[in-house]
Amino acid sequence: MNYGPLIYFGVVTSLVASWIGFVAVPRQTLGHLRADLSTNAASAVVSYPPARSGEAAQGRDVYQSLGCSACHTMQVRPESGGSDIARGWGKRRSVARDYLQDPAPLLGSSRLGPDLANYGERLGTNSFALIRLYNPRLVVAGSICTPVPFLFETRPIRGGVTSSEALSLKGAAAPEVGSEVVPGLRARQLAAFLASLSTSVDLPEAPLPLVEETARK
Amino acid sequence: MSGSHSNCTDRADDVDASCRLPVLYLFAGGVAWLLAGIALSLVAAAKLQFPSLLTVCEGLTYGRLTAASSSALTLGFALQLGFGLCFWLLSRTGQSRFPLPGIAFVVSLVLNASVTLGVGAILIVGPTGIPGLEVPRQVAPLILAAVGLLSLVGIAAFASSASGSSSPARAHLLGALVVLPVLFVTAQLGLLLLPIPGISQAITAGWFHQGFLYLGLAPIALAALYYLVPLLTERSPQSPALTPTAFWTWTILAGWTGAAKWVGGPIPAWWITVSIVASVLLVIPITLFFLNFQGACLFSRKVTVRFLAVSTISLFVWGGLNAIFAPRCAQSVVHFTQFAVGLRELFFFGFLAPAFFAGIYAAVPKLAGRDFPCRISPQVHWFFTAAGVALMVGSYLAGGLLQGRHLAVAGVPIVAVDHSLRPWLLLHAAGLGLFGFAQLALVANSGWLLFECVKPLKDPVISLFTVTPVQSASGK
Numbered sequence: 001m002n003y004g005p006l007i008y009f010g011v012v013t014s015l016v017a018s019w020i021g022f023v024a025v026p027r028q029t030l031g032h033l034r035a036d037l038s039t040n041a042a043s044a045v046v047s048y049p050p051a052r053s054g055e056a057a058q059g060r061d062v063y064q065s066l067g068c069s070a071c072h073t074m075q076v077r078p079e080s081g082g083s084d085i086a087r088g089w090g091k092r093r094s095v096a097r098d099y100l101q102d103p104a105p106l107l108g109s110s111r112l113g114p115d116l117a118n119y120g121e122r123l124g125t126n127s128f129a130l131i132r133l134y135n136p137r138l139v140v141a142g143s144i145c146t147p148v149p150f151l152f153e154t155r156p157i158r159g160g161v162t163s164s165e166a167l168s169l170k171g172a173a174a175p176e177v178g179s180e181v182v183p184g185l186r187a188r189q190l191a192a193f194l195a196s197l198s199t200s201v202d203l204p205e206a207p208l209p210l211v212e213e214t215a216r217k
Numbered sequence: 218m219s220g221s222h223s224n225c226t227d228r229a230d231d232v233d234a235s236c237r238l239p240v241l242y243l244f245a246g247g248v249a250w251l252l253a254g255i256a257l258s259l260v261a262a263a264k265l266q267f268p269s270l271l272t273v274c275e276g277l278t279y280g281r282l283t284a285a286s287s288s289a290l291t292l293g294f295a296l297q298l299g300f301g302l303c304f305w306l307l308s309r310t311g312q313s314r315f316p317l318p319g320i321a322f323v324v325s326l327v328l329n330a331s332v333t334l335g336v337g338a339i340l341i342v343g344p345t346g347i348p349g350l351e352v353p354r355q356v357a358p359l360i361l362a363a364v365g366l367l368s369l370v371g372i373a374a375f376a377s378s379a380s381g382s383s384s385p386a387r388a389h390l391l392g393a394l395v396v397l398p399v400l401f402v403t404a405q406l407g408l409l410l411l412p413i414p415g416i417s418q419a420i421t422a423g424w425f426h427q428g429f430l431y432l433g434l435a436p437i438a439l440a441a442l443y444y445l446v447p448l449l450t451e452r453s454p455q456s457p458a459l460t461p462t463a464f465w466t467w468t469i470l471a472g473w474t475g476a477a478k479w480v481g482g483p484i485p486a487w488w489i490t491v492s493i494v495a496s497v498l499l500v501i502p503i504t505l506f507f508l509n510f511q512g513a514c515l516f517s518r519k520v521t522v523r524f525l526a527v528s529t530i531s532l533f534v535w536g537g538l539n540a541i542f543a544p545r546c547a548q549s550v551v552h553f554t555q556f557a558v559g560l561r562e563l564f565f566f567g568f569l570a571p572a573f574f575a576g577i578y579a580a581v582p583k584l585a586g587r588d589f590p591c592r593i594s595p596q597v598h599w600f601f602t603a604a605g606v607a608l609m610v611g612s613y614l615a616g617g618l619l620q621g622r623h624l625a626v627a628g629v630p631i632v633a634v635d636h637s638l639r640p641w642l643l644l645h646a647a648g649l650g651l652f653g654f655a656q657l658a659l660v661a662n663s664g665w666l667l668f669e670c671v672k673p674l675k676d677p678v679i680s681l682f683t684v685t686p687v688q689s690a691s692g693k
Contacts (some may be wrong), residue, residue: 003383004391011392011468015399015432018472021491023407026417029485033415036404065343067280073553081481081549085681086627094483096416104412105419106346109478111553111624112265114631134297137269142632144265147272193522 030096032063048201049101052193057101060191062186063158064106066148073108074117074197088122089115090199095206098199113145129191130183131167138173151187228312233583234309236315236374240543241584243301244577247441248660250293251570253336255653262646268637276340284344284351285336291349291429292360293332295552295569297325299437302576303390303508305584306440307371312415317370322555324366331359347408347418349426353410361405365398386443387461391438392468396432400425417483423475430564431471436574439467442510442525445579449522456505463505470495470502478557480548489545496543520595524575527603531567535560538614550625554644555638556617563610566652571602574659581663585670594662601655609648616641630645630655 008078052060076090084090094117099105123129131138136145152167156179161171166180175181184193202208261282264270271277308315315321335352344351352360371394383391404425412418443460447453452646454460476484477492482676506529513525538560542548578595582588589595616638623634 003388006275007383007388008395010465011395012591013397014465015396015428015472017469018424018428019399021473021481022475022488023403023421026420026488027407027413027485030415030417030420031413064346066275066278067282067284067344067346069346070280070283075479076671077481077549077552081545083625083627093481095484096485098483099416100414102488103414104346104408105416107419107479107482109348109553109557110555111631133309140632142636144268144635147268148275148278149272150275202538217325 031102033097048203049098049199052101052196054138055189055192056196057193059186059189059191059196060102062151062190063193064104066146066190068146069106069108071108071110071112071145073111073115074105075107076115076117076199083195084115087114090118092200092203092206092208094199097203097205104158116194116197118198118200120195121200123195129194130187131169133183133187134167134169134181135173138169148187148190151184151190152181154181154182156180219418227582228538229309230586231303232308232312232314235316236304236321237584239315239318239325240301240305240580242322242582243297243304245663246325246358247294247296247298247301247573248577248656248663250289250297251331252653252656252660254286254289254294255476255649255656257282257289259646259648259653261286262642262649265642266646281343283338285339287348288332288339288344288351290435290565292335292352293329295434295565295573296364297323297328297332298573298577299393299434300325300371301645302560302573302580303371303393303437304374305576305580305625306386306437306444307374307378307390310384310390310444311374313374313378316373316377321367321370322418324363324370327359328363328367329506331363333357335360341568345409346426347404347422347430349422350404350408354596356634357409361398361401364401368394368398376405385444385454385464385560386440388464389440389443392464393433393436393440396428396436400428400433419479420476420484420488423478425475427475428472429611430569432468433469438528438569439506441572441576441579442506442513445521446510446512446525449519449525450514454509454510456508459505460509461494463502463509466505467502468500470498474499477543477548478552480545480552482553493543493545493548497540500536500540502536503532506674507533519580520599523599524571524578524602527566527599527606528572528575531563531571531606535563535568538563547559551617551621554617554620554624555613555641556621559610559613559617559645562613563606567606567610571606574598574602585666589662590665590669591662594658598655598658598662601651601658605648605650605652605655607648608651609645611642612641 020133028148061211075094076092078086078093085092098117128139132140132145133161135147135149136143137147154175157163163182167182169175169181200208260277261279264277264279264282268279275281304315304321332352335356338353339351342353347352350357371390375391375394378387403421407421408418408425443454473495474492476488477496479489480493482489506679510525510529513522513529514629515523515526517523517526542551542556542560619641620634620638622638623629643661
């Protein structure tokens, strides 16, 4: 018997069914989400998620192009589903609306490194962020995070005055006497992107835990 | 009697000769990409042990290496070898000459070139971040065109069959040929050309990636099993009546599994629930496949049969673990760990790759007209393939469970989690190394075979394209 046509149509039908479920329906339902105007606690109207600065938006592309998602997720699971919130990676779970400013969401699937969905909130000064990009091991001993020294420039100190942007590197990491390490354009963009990562906004679908509740813990 | 037998052999030779050029080319390209993918993966593994290695070079960052490696393995190795095997199996099972071998060959050249371009671009420019389609958007259309054309050629081969029969092997092959272009067109349009910002892309990407593995590549491996197990073991399937059930449950369910990996993630829960249910139900077709391929025995004297046995067992174990660790409670333990990577590798290196290798050992002697010259080499290939898979998958499954337990405790810093993972990462790299070493045995043997084939010819390069082999392996 030649079942060719039957198999053909059966396979096409089942594929189309899952196509509707995983391609058409998500586009229809989630594609309509917009960066909403919502009201914050002080009754001021805010747009969430906020648009990224041009520098941070380009930094997102740097992050993607260096494959940082190979070890970092950007999705906080609810308290019931893991230690994410207890680890301080976020105050609430991540929801679909958090990703509206991303041309493509960088969810990641491996956690050899910590979740970065709210890295901007736990970041100290920017130059600290830059040093850890230059060489993570200068900040955290034994880190396997990817160093990106190629985004920095080592150059002679001009006119005897160290640039305000120069990394304060000490000991073995310090450059030769008379030279300094300064971030290049892409390093600054990447740092701006990392600093922009924050989702601690009260949303109807994902409320922030109440302040008293947090204080009690 | 003997006359009809030789007629039969003539016909089989004729059929083999008709698809020889594209199939051998796709096989060679696939194996070369396998080696490249493993090499890239090994450098990435070294970077996990020594992060300060080669840091001056942007192209050799961990993220780019892993993306390049996975593209080399899926688009370079599995896709090309899969198409090659698909063409040979279609010609064989249909007992008809392969139509359009020239076009298939030229398109295969294009596919190979575009994968080269894509992997190179990942290293130089960076990946897209879409699992299964990491190659830059400028290269993806070339790959789509090649996949579309090769699938069309395959469908033409299916349709031109003299017997017109639809054996299980042919049903699976047709399924793969129908699915592959649809997947690539969708990914192309939905993710690269007209993406909607936000999370819907992730759901579509998950659908593409699972679909590519489960509905595009797996059916080709299953077809190899359906064709080769009865042929080589002379044992017919245990329960042939259940074959259609297995085929249809697999085809219908596998497309719905894409969102299972987002338990607790930012996508609406119903997608995740549907995917979990589909993942669990996949044990039904997998059990049926397993029952039907029982003839494939690890202790067979034929090395091809032993490859098929590794493939069958891996699929069964994978199906079980996949079902057990899909539900929310179990998955939250291993979520985001190397366990998930290990499970994917069990499917890829444990199930797909050995079935493809069995295909190579079955097809190449027929296509080249002579047996592989070295008898020991396939044994070495089999042994180190099996050992490599066991070691790399085992270490990631065990290490991943441990990693998951540590990650669940908020007090354990990530650096400490990674530190305790280190020995497992090392074991995994050793397993991958063994697996890679095994492939060298295949490469050496194939090189020797090629040498034997071209030695007697006056002008080897031209003859390769024109001369039909004089002696057939079956006649030996």
